[in-house]
Amino acid sequence: MQPQETFGQGGLNGFLDVEDLIDRIGLDEDEIAWRKEFIGFDEADERRLADLEPLLRANSETIADDFYDNVLEYEQTRAIVDRSPKGIDALKRTQQAYLVSLATGDYDQSYFENRTRIGKLHEMLDMPLKQYVGQYGVYYDLLLSRMNERVQAQVVDAIEEWAAEREAEQDGGGLGRFVGALGLGGEDGDNDDGLEESFERAVRDAIDEGMMDVLSLLRIINLDMQVATDTYVDSYAQRLEESIERRKRLAEEVETDVQTPLGELYDASEAVSKRAEAISDHTESQAAGITQAARELDEVSAAVEEVASVADEVSDESDRTERLAAEGVEAADDALDELEAIEDATDRVAEAVDGLAARTDQIDEIVDRLDDLAERTTVLAANAKIESSRSGDQASETMGVIAGEVRSFAEQTKDDLAEIEDAVEAVREDAAATVATTEETVARVDTGTDRVRETIDSLEEIHDAAESTATGMEDVASAADQQAHGVETTAETLADLSQSADKVASAAESVAAASQQQTASLREVQQSVARLTDEEAEPEQPVYERMD
Incomplete structure (x- = not known):
């Protein structure tokens, strides 16, 4: 069984119609050919990927372990793993098979249908697109570190091969020739211009071959990402269409339901105005x-x-x-x-x-008595006068004086009274x-x-x-x-x-x-x-x- 047939066969496949999905995203042979041409993926890339199979197979277990160690470190990605019907060991085996399939696929319609299934399964597990695309950054780190070691080994092999060829062509110490090729000088002053042209060309060719291998690996991964992204976009489009359809039905219901209230509200608004x-x-x-x-x-x-x-x-x-x-x-x-x-x-x-x-x-009584006395005095004076006329001359004269005085007194008294x-x-x-x-x-x-x-x-x-x-x-x-x-x-x-x-x-x-x-x-x-x-x-x- 080919490696690509050993993964993507989990319990969720029963809910997935791959052919219908392929039709919706338009992933036919012409579309696949256009995408390959657009990013420059050709038969040379297929040959280079085939050459990478030993490397990927030898490192698949380590890469799968390191990959899931990183996934399980984060709560959000760990929650996706917990929702998968597969256990962690099965997921690691699937991951190993996927790595090997990068170098062993036919890169035809069937290959990309399988990639479509894988992308859709991740979407069905509600893995966000940011996580699905982000996990390729983990791949880059894990793969390119191995590719770097491979390129370095290729450069060393190229240098050794160049040295062996030079030794076969010329006599002399191999170390001297190697030092001369590096332009470190000789006694005769040769190679003053730097590295020997053949040596530099050999090193550059080795590095170029290594980088082309890296580019081929990145191209096939990019195609995988495109197909997986299509499945997400298709899901979003379906949800959008369903939402639009629901919106249309809702709009029809709303139009039916609100026509009368809107008219009433319109009339009420005019009245309120x-x-x-x-x-x-x-x-x-x-x-x-x-x-x-x-x-x-x-x-x-x-x-x-x-x-x-x-x-x-x-x-x-x-x-x-x-x-x-x-x-x-x-x-x-x-x-x-x-x-x-x-x-x-x-x-x-x-x-x-x-x-x-x-x-x-x-006083009246006294006056009466005095009046009576005056009357009596008057009478007495008259009597005295009478008597004086009867007496002798001297006695008569005396009595006359007395009588006169008494009369005078009586008269004066009467006057006073x-x-x-x-x-x-x-x-x-x-x-x-x-x-x-x-x-x-x-x-x-x-x-x-x-x-x-x-x-x-x-x-x-x-x-x-x-x-x-x-x-x-x-x-x-x-x-x-x-x-x-x-x-x-x-x-x-x-x-x-x-x-x-x-x-x-x-x-x-x-x-x-x-x-x-x-x-x-x-x-x-x-x-x-x-x-x-x-x-x-x-x-x-x-x-x-x-x-x-």
Whole structure:
């Protein structure tokens, strides 16, 4: 069995139709021939690869071990190995067979079909293309190190062969001739120009042969990579076609499903747009009203501040009224005390008048007695005169003088008593007038006292009212301050509301514009959905063309 027939025969082959895969990627004889010609792979490369079979076979086990040591070192590639139905030993044997097949294949349709199968199996194991292509870098390292040793050995063989030929042609020491060929000089100065031409040609030919072997190996590996890459591209293309088919079916379903909702949404968008415009208009009106209310509140705030100022003044005046009322109450109390003192003094005057009247009565009694005494004195003087006329001359003269003096005394007493009576009468009249005046004064004092009491009561009421007024005015002032603060706060709030209303109006305008845009977008979506199933639409431009 050929080496290429010993690998690629795992358990996954039952899921693989190679002929169908070959047809899809177009890998026929003409395509294979073109690819060989394109990279310069010819019969000479086939001969060179055949010459490499011993090298590859001898190193296949070591290369396979080193290759899988590198694969198992990484978690991602190790996961691919774990998914393979083959064990690691079987995979290594497969790898050894693949290496030998590089040099023993016929490089025909069957060869590349087998390579197609290998690439597809790797893709079926979900090995990423980067790993599949990347593993060839491991091959290069493992293969070229052996090829380097082979080229070096070929160069050494070429040198030995050249030396043997030269020794056969000329006599002399072989070492001397070899040193001369390297241009290291001789005594006669020959070969001053460097390496001997034949020696250099031999070395170059050996190196060239080795590099051509390397190039042949790289060319067949490149062809393998192309075929494997085709299998990945075919898989991607199939997935893309399936995705496109699913997309087409989905588009048809979407078109069917969304036609009615899109129409309804289109109508709803138009209604929303109109309502948004109405909201915008109402909001602008609201913003204007709030702005006007804010201005009016500013005026009310100024008026409230004025009221607060007046309330403060009234409160001060109320305090002054309360103070004056308190002073009036105190003065009324003092006046009442004075009136009470006057009333007491009036009572004492009345008592004194009463005493004066009693004394006047006593004087009247005394005056009456004196009057009676004057009458008696007068009578006595008359009797004395009468008696004097009866007595002697001297006694008569004496009695006459006495009678005259008594009469004079009696007359003077009568005069004095008359004056006393007049005075007493005047005193009585004055006392009566004083009593009347005192009684009138007492009456007026009583009346004044009553009025003062009423005044005190009124002043106390005024005082209480003033206190209540002061308290009320303090409350009014406090309330006015609070009202002013509240109005200011309300004005600020209205200002904020005005700004918010402006923002809402702006947002409403944006909503209206967005709704209009949405309506237009929905129209475009409806048209685009319809184009999803339009079989006559032009195909999408290929990616590589669009990249140009």
